Amino acid sequence: MPKQERPDSREVLEHISQCVITTDLNGIVTYWNRGCEQIFGYDRMEMINKSLSKIYPFVAEEQFHHDLEMLRSGEEVRGQWKSITKYGEIIWIDVHAKPLFDKQGNPKAVIASAHDIGPLKAVEKELEESKAQAQAILETTVDGIITIDKYGEIMSFNYSASRIFGYSEDEATGINIKNLVAEPHGKDPINHLDKYQSNEVVGYRRELSGKRKNGSVFPMELSVSEVDWEGSQIYTVVVNDISDRRQLEKEILRISEEERRSLGQDLHDGLGQMLTGIYLISKNLAQKLETNDLPGHKEIQEISDMVKEADEYAKVLARGLVYVDMKKEGLNAALKQLAGQVEKLFNITCSVNMKEDININNDMQGMHLYRIAQESISNAVKHGKANNIEIGLNKKNGSLQLSIKDNGIGFAKSQEEKKESGMGIHIMRYRANMLSGRLEIFETGDQKTNVVCSIPFNN
Structure with a gap:
């Protein structure tokens, strides 16, 4: 079998997509491969014996001389920076340049490789913008957003969470979330992290009593979401201070109770008294008719009995509507009385x-x-x-x-x-x-x- 011919090294360099350049110590190009032509648009004849500064934008001219000085002193240059193509397009390139040495160990030339990282930079920019947007949303949302690890220790604490609980992000980071939950919820599943895995907390909205830095207690609503982050499980807790809502509900209930009591009082004092009066009048009329042996006394008596029953019904309704004195009667007695009224x-x-x-x-x-x-x-x-x-x-x-x-x-x-x-x-x-x-x-x-x-x- 004939021995396979070994490819020429320059031929190999011409067929790789990466840009390979050699220059003298003054930055004059001595070699320019096809990869460079594809990236920068200049062909070999346009760059050989020309200064490499052509691919540096005007604003980067100082950087060009700085990099060249480092290479002359025997140091390597690495980095990512902007370059300019033949057509005036600004691109991002990743560069690695190093000096070539003579037998005495002195720099004699420079070899550099570069590749276009424009798509990577575009992705990085998009990620940065997305991150900045997410951070802006996170910091401006009215909801308190807290992230915790699987042990319940706080990892992040947004502005609204600081406003709700009174802790700065630095103060809150590292403390356990159970410190933000007040009794009587001290034993709530929010404090038992093993319950997260059983989905008893994750994905559900629940109401608890929160505890601020100053020790004050307030009603809060929260939900927990599970996130897989770099192979570890973390949890995002979204918190709302519902003090205003509770105050509104309290006012609604107060008004409802007032109206209920007023209606009960009207039933008892107004309708009840009228029914009692009608009952007494009809009863006396029935007795007179019966005494005088006049027809209709039975019908009037029946009407009287129905009015009496209606009066009793109204009184029962009134008792259910008016305020029940729990300290005097107690809930046990009140519920038993309620059951009797229902029957x-x-x-x-x-x-x-x-x-x-x-x-x-x-x-x-x-x-x-x-x-x-x-x-x-x-x-x-x-x-x-x-x-x-x-x-x-x-x-x-x-x-x-x-x-x-x-x-x-x-x-x-x-x-x-x-x-x-x-x-x-x-x-x-x-x-x-x-x-x-x-x-x-x-x-x-x-x-x-x-x-x-x-x-x-x-x-």
Whole structure:
């Protein structure tokens, strides 16, 4: 087999896409390959015996002389800088130049390689612009945005988060996010990072009590997203201070309570008294007719009995609308009284199930829970067509749970059959939120609708 001929080194240089240049120590070009022609547009004849400064823009002339001086002194030159083509186009090139030495070790010439990195620089610029835009959005958004590692330590803290919690980014970086969550949520899954992997927190919006740097507590809404970053899992927490919303909800509930109390008082003092008067008049009339043996006394007596029943009905309604004194009656007694009223008004079964007596010292807590029970029962009867309702009040894992279970047509179906969507469920959720709790409505396996309100409870 004949020995294969070895290619000439200059022929190899002519067929590579990278630019290869040689110059003397004054920067005069002595070699210019095809790669250089493709990148800079100048052919060999246009560059041989010409100064390499031709591919340096005017603004880079000082750099050219500086680089040449370094090469004369025996140093290599590396870097990325702008160059200019034959057609006046500014391009980015990556350059590596080094001196060639004679036998005495003195620089005698220069060899350099270069390649066009314009596409890479375009990508870098796009990434930088995208990064700057993302950073601008991050810093101007009204939401607090916090990133944490898998141990809960804060990695970044945007401007809005600083405004919400009172920490600067430097102060917040490195502390654990549990320091931003107040009791009674100290044992919330936000502080148990192993729950992230089980998706009990990731992707869900929840409400907690936040804690500022000065120790003040406020209601906040947050959601957690999982991000795969350089092979590690980090979490982005988006936080909203909902103090203003809670204040508005509180005002809505106050107005609602005022209107309810006013309506109850009108029923009791106005309509109730009128019905009592009609009952007494009709009763006396029936007695006179009967005494004088005149016809119609039975019919009048029947009307009198119906008016009396209507009067009792109005009184029951009035008692349900007016303010319930929780400190005097207690939630347990109020719920039992409510169950009795429901049975009397709607002629259905309504029972109360409590494993133990629960004392609620906070009058506001008791009133909100009472109203949630009242609204749930109203929905069960009017829309769910239930004839059996169970009220439960029990302590469980540091929480107080109020449950209202009914045997109606089911929550989903009852909502479909409603002609209009009322504010009842929204107000129930507002009440639960006011107590730093949550409201859940679901159907059990036996098709019963269950409304459960859970609030923190340490008594």
